[in-house]
Amino acid sequence: MTEALKAVRITEHVYWVGAIDWAIRNFHGYKTSQGTTYNAFLIIGDKITLIDTVKAPFKDELLSRISSVIDPNKIDYIVSNHSEMDHTGCLPGFIHTLKPEKVFASKMGAKALLQHFGLKEIEAVADGQTLSLGNLNLTFTETRMLHWPDSMFTYLEEDKILFSQDAFGMHLASGKRFIDEVGDWESEAAKYYANILLPFSPMVTGLLAKVSKMNLPIEIIAPDHGPIFRKDLDRIIGLYAKWARQDPTTKAVIVFDTMWQSTAKMAAAICDGLVEGGAETKVIPLDAGHRSDVAAEILDAGALIVGSPTMNNNIFPPVADVLTYLKGLKPRNIIGAAFGSYGWSGEGVKQIEEFFDAMKIEKVCGGLNVQYVPTSADLEKCRAQGLQIAQRLKDIAAGTLPFKK
Numbered sequence: 249m250t251e252a253l254k255a256v257r258i259t260e261h262v263y264w265v266g267a268i269d270w271a272i273r274n275f276h277g278y279k280t281s282q283g284t285t286y287n288a289f290l291i292i293g294d295k296i297t298l299i300d301t302v303k304a305p306f307k308d309e310l311l312s313r314i315s316s317v318i319d320p321n322k323i324d325y326i327v328s329n330h331s332e333m334d335h336t337g338c339l340p341g342f343i344h345t346l347k348p349e350k351v352f353a354s355k356m357g358a359k360a361l362l363q364h365f366g367l368k369e370i371e372a373v374a375d376g377q378t379l380s381l382g383n384l385n386l387t388f389t390e391t392r393m394l395h396w397p398d399s400m401f402t403y404l405e406e407d408k409i410l411f412s413q414d415a416f417g418m419h420l421a422s423g424k425r426f427i428d429e430v431g432d433w434e435s436e437a438a439k440y441y442a443n444i445l446l447p448f449s450p451m452v453t454g455l456l457a458k459v460s461k462m463n464l465p466i467e468i469i470a471p472d473h474g475p476i477f478r479k480d481l482d483r484i485i486g487l488y489a490k491w492a493r494q495d496p497t498t499k500a501v502i503v504f505d506t507m508w509q510s511t512a513k514m515a516a517a518i519c520d521g522l523v524e525g526g527a528e529t530k531v532i533p534l535d536a537g538h539r540s541d542v543a544a545e546i547l548d549a550g551a552l553i554v555g556s557p558t559m560n561n562n563i564f565p566p567v568a569d570v571l572t573y574l575k576g577l578k579p580r581n582i583i584g585a586a587f588g589s590y591g592w593s594g595e596g597v598k599q600i601e602e603f604f605d606a607m608k609i610e611k612v613c614g615g616l617n618v619q620y621v622p623t624s625a626d627l628e629k630c631r632a633q634g635l636q637i638a639q640r641l642k643d644i645a646a647g648t649l650p651f652k653k
């Protein structure tokens with residue numbers, strides 16, 4: 249076991265006992281450039297309770313941090329707020345070796361833990377149910393689809409702390425445990441929202457309303473990834489409300505890949521038109537950007553403009569990768585346009601437009617498809633398309649044009 253790693257005290261009764269993953273760069277397809285943490289929390293009540301565990305390879309780190317406070321064998325209860333394996337990897341082993349008196353999860357959580365690990369001893373708790381730890385009280389709130397059907401929040405009444413599992417988290421490895429110690433965190437929180445929670449935005453809106461109605465006096469939000477919010481609670485909640493709405497904006501994102509620079513030249517000309525038309529413009533050549541960077545940029549964008557060469561009658565594979573990923577994230581309130589180049593056939597642009605149709609993204613203008621190398625006249629059409637999109641974004645933002653769903 250890793251020795252001498254310490255817990256960090258958060259409140260009178262609660263310690264952070266999680267693990268820091270400095271090395272991870274691929275979190276099921278999401279490029280985690282700054283690593284992550286798997287947070288777990290130890291509540292020292294009459295019933296000693298562990299909230300979540302960590303990813304399996306970090307078991308010794310978790311045990312060491314728990315051991316700096318108490319003998320792990322003294323854990324009475326474990327609460328599993330979320331069944332994904334970055335939080336339950338150590339659960340089967342802990343149940344086997346530490347033999348806690350009870351393990352709790354939501355109804356869907358109990359089912360998921362049975363299916364994942366064959367765990368039959370999980371006690372299902374209901375939405376709104378409370379659990380006495382003797383001197384302390386927990387309340388459970390179902391948060392279905394945030395991030396999995398099993399997810400729930402746990403609130404510790406006496407310390408006014410909300411254990412929010414994936415919600416309000418971010419992938420950020422740091423030696424600092426609290427949000428006010430880590431400097432600028434908003435871009436990592438936004439990237440996390442865009443890549444993990446974006447498809448569930450309607451549920452986020454519903455959950456924020458539900459929690460607000462519960463009127464809990466929350467002083468700390470303790471997510472399962474990244475820093476703990478003992479400050480800026482209103483800020484992160486406000487950002488979640490904004491990201492969930494995805495209001496139309498005048499920002500345009502151009503995503504493209506290129507084989508022999510023809511599609512790249514078209515991207516540059518479209519960008520010029522957008523900028524001339526007053527649109528905030530971000531260009532992501534896929535040689536230099538990852539699908540998860542594209543998702544982060546889309547979060548506050550009003551237009552997605554995608555370019556691809558045609559390769560063997562198909563869209564270029566890196567572009568198909570990004571579009572497949574974005575399709576799953578279900579961005580809303582975005583208009584789209586396609587462009588690309590080809591040699592002897594030109595299916596790439598049409599296939600981009602098929603993605604747009606599947607994603608319910610309105611095509612703001614016809615796709616631009618150029619054979620071999622764009623001429624000056626072709627590039628002028630690209631620039632004009634950029635201008636047209638910029639004007640459309642302005643009209644939508646000004647409310648003079650309705651946004652078509």
Ligand code: FEO
Pocket residue numbers: 330332333334335395396414472473
């Ligand atoms: Fe951090 Fe959905 O797991």
